[in-house]
Amino acid sequence: MHLRNMMAFLPEKSRPKDTEIVEQCGKEPEMANDFTIDPEDTYYDIAIRQYLKKYSFLIYDYIGKYIDNEMSSRKL
Numbered sequence: 001m002h003l004r005n006m007m008a009f010l011p012e013k014s015r016p017k018d019t020e021i022v023e024q025c026g027k028e029p030e031m032a033n034d035f036t037i038d039p040e041d042t043y044y045d046i047a048i049r050q051y052l053k054k055y056s057f058l059i060y061d062y063i064g065k066y067i068d069n070e071m072s073s074r075k076l
Contacts, residue, residue, distance in 0.1 A: 003052075003059045014066040016058055025054040 007015055016024075029047035032038040 003056055006063060007059050010062060010066055014062060014069075016062055021055070021058065024058050025051055 029044060029051055031041065031044050038044055
């Protein structure tokens, strides 16, 4: 939620496209519907941690690029 809020504050042209998010991070993991498949949500926990790791790097990269562009445009 925190990362999505950070992305929402970026201007539309400075946000990653949905296709790029899926390409870089994969599809967002879903919880198992059947309790017997993953009783302690172990597989889901591992999958969501890997997804968030990739997603956070992508969002922080776009935020860094935006800040760099804003700072360089103000110096000129």
